[in-house]
Amino acid sequence: MTDTTMRPDMDQWWRSAVIYQVYPRSFADSGADGLGDLPGIISKLDYLAKLGVDAIWISPFYPSPQADAGYDVADYFDINPDYGTLADYDKLVSRAHALGIKVIIDVVPNHSSSDHKWFKEALAAGPNSPERDRYIFRYSEDGAPNNWGSMFGGPAWSKVDLRTGKEEDRGWWYLHLFDPEQPDFNWKNPQVHELFRDYLRFWCEKGTDGFRVDVAHGLVKAEGLPDDTIGPDRWNPEKTSGKNVEPYYDQDGVHEIYREWRKVLDEFGRDRMLVAEAWVDPLSRTAKYVREDEMSQAFNFAYLKAPWQAAELRQVIDTTRTEFGKVGAPVTWVLSNHDVVRHATRLGYEAGYDTESGISASDPQPDRELGLRRALAATTFMMGLPGGAYIYQGEELGLPEHTTLDDDARQDPTWFRTGKRVPGRDGCRIPLPWVHDAKNYGFGTGTPWLPQPELWAELAADLQEQDSASPLAHYRHLLSQRRAFSMGTGDLQWVDSPKDVLAFTNGQVLVALNLGEDAALDIEGEAVVATKGATVEDGKVHLERDSAIWVHLK
Numbered sequence: 001m002t003d004t005t006m007r008p009d010m011d012q013w014w015r016s017a018v019i020y021q022v023y024p025r026s027f028a029d030s031g032a033d034g035l036g037d038l039p040g041i042i043s044k045l046d047y048l049a050k051l052g053v054d055a056i057w058i059s060p061f062y063p064s065p066q067a068d069a070g071y072d073v074a075d076y077f078d079i080n081p082d083y084g085t086l087a088d089y090d091k092l093v094s095r096a097h098a099l100g101i102k103v104i105i106d107v108v109p110n111h112s113s114s115d116h117k118w119f120k121e122a123l124a125a126g127p128n129s130p131e132r133d134r135y136i137f138r139y140s141e142d143g144a145p146n147n148w149g150s151m152f153g154g155p156a157w158s159k160v161d162l163r164t165g166k167e168e169d170r171g172w173w174y175l176h177l178f179d180p181e182q183p184d185f186n187w188k189n190p191q192v193h194e195l196f197r198d199y200l201r202f203w204c205e206k207g208t209d210g211f212r213v214d215v216a217h218g219l220v221k222a223e224g225l226p227d228d229t230i231g232p233d234r235w236n237p238e239k240t241s242g243k244n245v246e247p248y249y250d251q252d253g254v255h256e257i258y259r260e261w262r263k264v265l266d267e268f269g270r271d272r273m274l275v276a277e278a279w280v281d282p283l284s285r286t287a288k289y290v291r292e293d294e295m296s297q298a299f300n301f302a303y304l305k306a307p308w309q310a311a312e313l314r315q316v317i318d319t320t321r322t323e324f325g326k327v328g329a330p331v332t333w334v335l336s337n338h339d340v341v342r343h344a345t346r347l348g349y350e351a352g353y354d355t356e357s358g359i360s361a362s363d364p365q366p367d368r369e370l371g372l373r374r375a376l377a378a379t380t381f382m383m384g385l386p387g388g389a390y391i392y393q394g395e396e397l398g399l400p401e402h403t404t405l406d407d408d409a410r411q412d413p414t415w416f417r418t419g420k421r422v423p424g425r426d427g428c429r430i431p432l433p434w435v436h437d438a439k440n441y442g443f444g445t446g447t448p449w450l451p452q453p454e455l456w457a458e459l460a461a462d463l464q465e466q467d468s469a470s471p472l473a474h475y476r477h478l479l480s481q482r483r484a485f486s487m488g489t490g491d492l493q494w495v496d497s498p499k500d501v502l503a504f505t506n507g508q509v510l511v512a513l514n515l516g517e518d519a520a521l522d523i524e525g526e527a528v529v530a531t532k533g534a535t536v537e538d539g540k541v542h543l544e545r546d547s548a549i550w551v552h553l554k
Contacts, residue, residue: 006328007328008270008292009270009292012271012273012296013271014055014271014275014388015387015488015489016330016388016487017055017102017388018052018053018055018383018389018391018479018488019053019054019388019391020048020053020056020390020391021056021337021390021391021392022041022056022058022393023393024037024040024058024060024061024070025070025431026393026430026431026432026443026449026450027040027041027044028040028041028432028434028444029440029443029448030043030444031446032445033082033444034431034446034447035082035083035444035446035449036083037082037084037088038085038088038089038091039084040444041056041058042088042091042095045092045099045101048099049100049101050476051396051476051479052479052482052483053391053479054101055102055103055210056102056103057105057212058104058106060106060108061079061084061089061105062076062079062080063075063078063079063080064113064115065113065114065115065181067179067182067413068152068182068413069411071178072113072114072115073108073113073116074115075116075117076107076195076196076202077199090206090207093206093208094207097207102209102210103208103209104208104209104211104212104273104275105210106211106214107196107199107214108214108215109185109214109257110177110185110215110218110219111182111183111185113181114163114181114182115181118131118134118135119135122134123160123163123164126166126168126169127169127172133189134186135184136174136185136186136221137172138157138172138173138175139173140171140173144156145157145175146227146228147228147231148175148177148227148228148232148247149230149231149233149234150178150179150417151178151234151414152178152179153233153414153418153421153422154232154417155232156176156177156248157174157175158173158176158180159173160174177215177218179417184218187219187220187257193257196261200265201264201267204264204265205268208272209271209272210272210275210296211274211275212275213258213275213276213295214277215277216254216258216277216289216295216298217254217276217278218248219257220257221247221251222251225247228246228248229244229245235357235414235418235421249279249280250280254289255288255294258274258289259294261274262293273296275296275299275332276290276297276298278299281302283319283323283324286298286302287323287324287326287329290327290329291327291329292327292328297329297388299334299337300316302320303316303333303335304335304336307351307352308351308374308378308515309515310499310501310515310516313502314502317385321492330387331385331386331387332390333383333385333390334389335378335392336391336392337390337392338392338429339425339428340356340425340428341355341359341401341427341428342375342394342400342427342428343378343379343395344372344375344395344398344400345359345366345371345400345427346401347370347374347375348370348374348400349366357422357423357424358414358424358426358427359403360403360405360407361403363403363423365403365404366401371400372398372400372471373531373532373546373547375398376398376474376531376532376548377547377548378513379395379475380474380530380531380550381513381548383487384506384509384511385487385511386487386488386489386491386492386506389488391475393432395475396471396475397433397459397460397461397464397471398459399430399433399456402428402430402450404453405426405450406451409426409451411449412424429450430448430450431444431449433452433456433457433459433460433461434460434462435460435461435462436458436463437457440452441457442461477529481529485506485507485508485550487506487507487509490507491506492504495512498519499519500514500516501515501521501543502515503521505553508552508553509528509550509551510551510553511548511550512541512543513543513547514534514543514544518542518543518544518545519543520540520541520542521540521541522539523536523539523540523553524553524554525551526551526552526554527550527551527552528550528552530547530548530550531549533546533547534547534548534549535549536549536551
């Protein structure tokens, strides 16, 4: 479906960009502290340019006590000293722009760190003060103000007097949808709005090209803070069956905030973008975030979560294009990020296996070979779709999840707040392998913040650089052909195909993915990109199970 609504951003770069997520703690460490940093990112920009990406999105790098790996921000206008300096950021932006790479950074507006000066002022000021009005404080003598649970496990409310030791705070609570060290802002307060307008201008003036909005659907809570239908233990399977009513997510009021932000960004040009991390159902609700006067993109989590089944995958694609097309917005496609099990592992299980909680050594282990085969096929198919696309660092190396991480090494707050029942997200955040025979596989000289598996040696970037059949070589070729055939700005027309095969044309190229038994299509053309088991011969496209191909049509 072609966009039918004309907007002032119809020709912007982000409509078709391939954007690479950099999780800075785990990307490259220029020093010896075991944490990745901005100079480390700068040192790998040539690698990313060679990969063929259009932009990088950098996860939070602000001053933070790291209760949630930097998503607990103590200062929105500086760099965590462990990661570098503002001068380093300036160098990063300058070098990236010289290489033709845009820079997107994470903004975390739902909550701050409890170390933020505002929250410290709120605790010091006492009940019903203007300082406390910047956050969500409530009085309740009979337990928590409502039954909301933290996304990391346990209740979403903490007692104020346990932090202050003051008798006047007895019976007062503060809200944290995530960790207790991440108090939620009160977006009814004009000072909160002003803080983030200042934030956007500050980073735009430093050349930042866009912002990924963390928990974009969570800033506004339902009036009266009513109970939800899960309760305080959201990780208890018996309590999470069925559709949850979430009074803290996707409230209509969030859209006024993003209209305000759009006006700020337009001061610098329509090319400055916003992308929503909004876990919202259905897709018609997601599309509201990308209306003309709001955001530029929204992550397509429905696509990420779609099972390895042809009918369901096609339905998600069609629904996405229909709903986003109604508002003239570009679609985006994504398979992995820092919050989910890597797709090279997720696809190593049969359809329906639940990996949402993460994977530990005691869980059933994936079929690694199957997972990688499917992951490369899935990415090949995804990159043929018109619109924007996201890559999570290391997926171009075929990196799987670290599924046997020692429990003693885990750092995800979900692990601790669920009483060590839920493994969490550490397995997808392991520091990258750059050099197969170097200390820490070339990540840095200090002990990495999360331990790397021995498997990293055979997957290191330096070995893949020398192997024309490696995942890295495949990604580079895939992205070069995507650009050569202008796939991101093209259009999709489905092609009749055998059961469990998805096939469409995008301009001069046929894209096909086989999710079932071996199959063939009558197509005249030349293969330009193919995964193992996909070939063109004698006027037919041959597709073995779990393979994908691009064919330049004659």
